[in-house]
Amino acid sequence: MTEFEHNLAKAKKAVSMGKLSRRDFMAFTMASGMTLSASQMMFASAARAEPKKGGHFRAGIGHGSTTDTFDPAHFASGMDFAWGKGLSGAPLVRINPKGAVVPYLAESIEQSNGAKTWVFKIRKGVTFHNGKTLTADDVIGTINYHNGPDSKSPGKAYLTNIAAMKADGPNTVIFDLKGPDAGFPANLANYQFPILSITDGKPDVSGMGAGPYILDGFEPGVRVHFKRNPNAFIPGNFDEVTQLAILDPAARTNAYLAGEVDFIDRADLKTIDMLKAAPNTELYNVSGWEQLTAPMFTNTAPFDKVEVRQALKWAINRQDLVDKILFGYGKAGNDNGLAATMQYATVPEPVYTYDPEKAKSLLKKAGMEGLKVDLSAADAAFAGSVDAALLMAEHAKAAGITINVVREPNDGYWSNVWLKKPWSHCYWGGRPTADAMFSVAMAAEAPWNDTKWKNPRFNELLVAARGETDDPKRAAMYAEMQQILHDDGGWMTLMNTNYVGAMSNKLGHGDFNADLDHDGGYMYDRWWFV
């Protein structure tokens, strides 16, 4: 293929996915010497290549274990979450690529009573894979399953604001909240909440749902196979879908290169340039909502001094971390608590860069020159945590700070180190809303407030923003909160990660979701074979 042909093929594909406008496409082709009419015809034919049905999509996933389960209260790994978001399960709402909530199983969503009452109208005539018609009772039963007193579901954390639910006919559910929450529906887009079929008060957690694909074979920790649900209210594009659990990154890469799978996630970043150059490969590279953090206990010396916290924030070369730990596939953090692609995210000033002199002067002000601190790290916190900690120690030296890297055991890290040691490594996956993120990780009383930070103004704004239905006003409140967190908090976002994988260029797709890997978990019904 000549370079022109190669570029042309790329341009055609971009057109087919709506990424390249007619004007740009024609400018490209005509600059290459094509006539106007030929170029127009070519654009028309390329643009017609819309989602096609058919094919067997095989995804190699770097998650999965023999303890995988279809019980949404126990979804744990990246293998499971797509099941709830749109493989076999169907939730009430979804997140679109812009990060906004859109109805899915719900037909319409309305709030009243100052965002304290939410009315969900459910699509009529939706059936589960076993033929049973989905009703409001299934919705209520599903929520109760996660929110009941005996619940073991981590999803409970998103539902605590619900005071009562009632069905109004078979296709309407009314949620009464304890306090106003203008962003409530987004919580229900979480992967834990596909609507389950309820029989005699018991949910069916066998993997049967109302989603676009029907479970057709499951070997925990090995593979899951689905076939298209012909009765789906929004059908998927593929005839069949197989998820293969391939935990070893090298094995995943091999499987992709040998054509065993069409997509792999969690590509090994060390070799990403070589993977990118593999034939017929498109890099899946999406700036996600995940944050790799280093929370400091704001109630424990020496981190109880705001100058010390700020000094440490200036003393870390985050760009170097991004370059070396993420191989450039990520963004340096700025301690605003929200990933840049999330709704309401801002960039508080001054942006934290590497400035050891500033760190030194801050420490001097606090009378803490020659600071010595322990930093707990383990690869359980995030891959590369120990390497990152060593790099941080190296950076901080220039500011006269000695960081003693404590290597903690991976097992039990979340029980014994995080929330227990004054300075540790942690990661935060995306939360559906700014409110969810702040409520779960920075609110004064939050169980996972891993900085023990209690800022009155921040907490006041958090409640106020939740009840504010006027969007610009809400945005302003969230902006102020991010500024406070940035200046005063113990929260330190070292890096925002990208989701990096490789996909065959036979796959067509639209814009990607940033909330989770795998196009937000929706790739199985959104993507298609061109």
Add this chain to the structure above:
Amino acid sequence: MTQTQTETRVIKARRSYVQNVWRILKTAPPTAIFGMVVIAIYLFCALFAPWIAPYGEADIVGKSYQVSSSEHWLGTDQIGRDTLSRILFGARNTIGIALLTVLISFCIGGVLGIYAAVTRGWLDQILSRLVDVLMSIPVLIFALMLLTMMGKSVWNLVLILAVLDSTRVFRLARNTSLNIVVQDFVEAAKLRGEGMRWIVLREIVPNILPPLIAEFGLRFCFVFLTIAALSFLGVGIQPPTADWGSMVAESKTLITFGRPQPLIPAGAIALLTVAVNFVVDWFLYQTSGLRDEK
């Protein structure tokens, strides 16, 4: 059989120890010489790593994955540490850890094995049953569990592998000693009134040494491999300590693209294993008493 009958026997001064060693070394086959040279080089690197390595073990001195240059002969690794330095320090850590592990396991297993064979009492029974039990649990998985339990420090790693390995040494030492204990010359020594200590040191140990040394060679190399496998499963030697097994595990994806980086530490392990076993083979051949017609 070139010796002629007419040769007059001259009484020579006894050869000194050094002369003896030299005489044996001169007869060494090329493989054994190769093995000894390689081992010597490795030991040199291991002992003098801090002086010959151009950079520190964990120092970040450049960008990630630089190719080889005059500054970094073997390039740099994923976070910009000098690969050559890490290989040299790796020699120190890998050989040190393996040697320590094997020595401990031979001390525990060897002493208990011989003792069990000589006394043959209830202690023998208990130890043998215990060893049976420990040997029937897969080493890798058991080591993984114990490391999780005790924490992943290097010392724990050495201790756990040494104890698990000592079961095999115990078996070998006990079984070979048992064969010796029943021999007439041991019986004679006992009748002569020699003490237990004398019998063990002068009669048993010299006779069971060859198989033990052969085992030593193999065990020594298996320790690297077990550590490499543990690193693969995420519980081996923890960063930033450099050891060859972990270095292979860290750079394994590069093989997928036909890149040679992982070959360096893997080759280092392989070469040492071959070298050690060549020397062991020669030693076994020397002590086997087999004299092939040439």
Add this chain to the structure above:
Amino acid sequence: MNPVIKTVLQRLGLGLLTLFAVSVIIFSTLELLPGGFAQAILGQGATPETVANINKSLGLDRPAVTRYFEWVGGAVQGEFGISFASAGSGWGSSNARHVSDIIAPRLYNTFFLAAMTAIIAVPIALALGLLCALYRNSWFDRIANALTLTTIASPEFFVAYILVFFLAVKLRWFPPLSTISDTTSFWEHIYKAVLPSLTLTLVIIAHMMRMTRASVISLLSSPYIEMAKLKGLTPKQVILRHALPNAWAPIATVIAFNLAYLVVGVVVVEVVFTYPGIGQLMVDSVSKRDMPVVQACALIFAATYILLNLLADIVSIVTNPRLLHPK
């Protein structure tokens, strides 16, 4: 009593004791590991409340000794319990999976791979070992030794990746993944297991070959071999007819050891090829603290080890007239 039957009975009795001891050790080790099943499953999302709920529903809030004897009580009746991971699911027990249901297909896969590897590796190792003994200290001997030593001296995953690189990615002769499901046909299973089996062959061959060579050579200085040589037999006849029959005992032991390794020690190869065997299951279950599954796997491993060793001992007795017909 016939010494073979006597050994078998004695060993089986001891074997049962060993199994019991193994179960105690595994159970107590699991108890001592930091974090429990609930923490492992919930990870970062664990709250004291959800942890307590899970522990309560699985009965993990009771004393360890009670739970152990409850498990033993079931195990002696062949009831190994229900996997925690599946029993943990909420109200319905529809998902609960018996340990035996989880293990059976994986155990079959493990034995399949072990058998396939053994069929390739054992004859090659024996033949190479005998050839090396016959042509000892020749270049053939040295090269064969160096090559096989290199393969065992390389970490398993390294050998595996190199094979995958050449045979799967470059030449595309074999698949890089060995995902086996219950719908996989026998021949497809063999085809998919070629690369893992080849890897394991390279890993175990050296040990068996070297032992064959060493035990045959060690006999060559015996008087009766000297005698056979003086009779004018060719070196080949000496080795095959006189040395080999007496060398079987140590060779059988090493073969048994390696066969046991093929069953219990291949977790790394399973991970690299995503081969659904029992090793990976055990490692997964250990990390999730799923006690019933871990116990069952450990007992299977121990039993395999005991039986294979017993087999090796029987071989030594049968091939040694002095042991077969004691004075």
